[in-house]
Amino acid sequence: MASIFPAHAEDIAEKATLCASCHGENGVPIDQKIPVIWGQNAGYLYVELRDFKRGARTNPIMSQMATGLSREDMMALAEYFSKKPWPNLGQKPADAATAERAQRIANSAQCSQCHLAGFLGASLVPRVSDQNHDYLLATLRAIRSGERGNNNWMTELMKAYSDQDMVALAAYLAGL
Structure with a gap:
């Protein structure tokens, strides 16, 4: 399966821009079914990307995204997003x-x-x-x-x- 990252996407900030198309430019995902990754723990983000790449975790979009990522890319993306502030989703507390x-x-x-x-x-x-x-x-x-x-x-x-x-x-x- 080919990666959907542009071949010219050299740096992590450029690759992260593609992630924002679903996970949100300001950390608020475009859909409630998509997880917040801004401020998420770097180790967890790395393992999930790795598992998508290996097929241990599957999702039609994320599996394809991870295919073109090197270990270094996954680690850098995980670190990049973990340093972002967790967004306010405005969700109401449970009754x-x-x-x-x-x-x-x-x-x-x-x-x-x-x-x-x-x-x-x-x-x-x-x-x-x-x-x-x-x-x-x-x-x-x-x-x-x-x-x-x-x-x-x-x-x-x-x-x-x-x-x-x-x-x-x-x-x-x-x-x-």
Whole structure:
């Protein structure tokens, strides 16, 4: 599969411009189903790009994008976007009942052990607080079903939770 990066895209800022066509010029993605990458942890961004390139994670657009990236490109793009400020998506906090349910789920699944306080993540673990709601919900479902199979531990963990739990968790995290 050919890369859609222009052959002349020499520097990372130029390659990042292509990323902005979906992930947003100011860090706000053009669609709720697309994740925020501005301010995301560099290690996580690198691993996801690598997994798209290897086929361990698939998406029609991202798999093609990653094909033309070298390891150095992926590392540089991850670092570039991690240094950007996390955008304000203007998402509303979850209502009290939803937040309470989500907090129970997060406590029982021990989410903060990896995603840390405030669900900001670190290194290879993504920030999930204030992430796009629809992206979060689709990701939780894809992880639970095994469709997103680049983290088997998360797949097994999410199997314990219902779709209503996923909805509550996505609403809560998006509103943080």
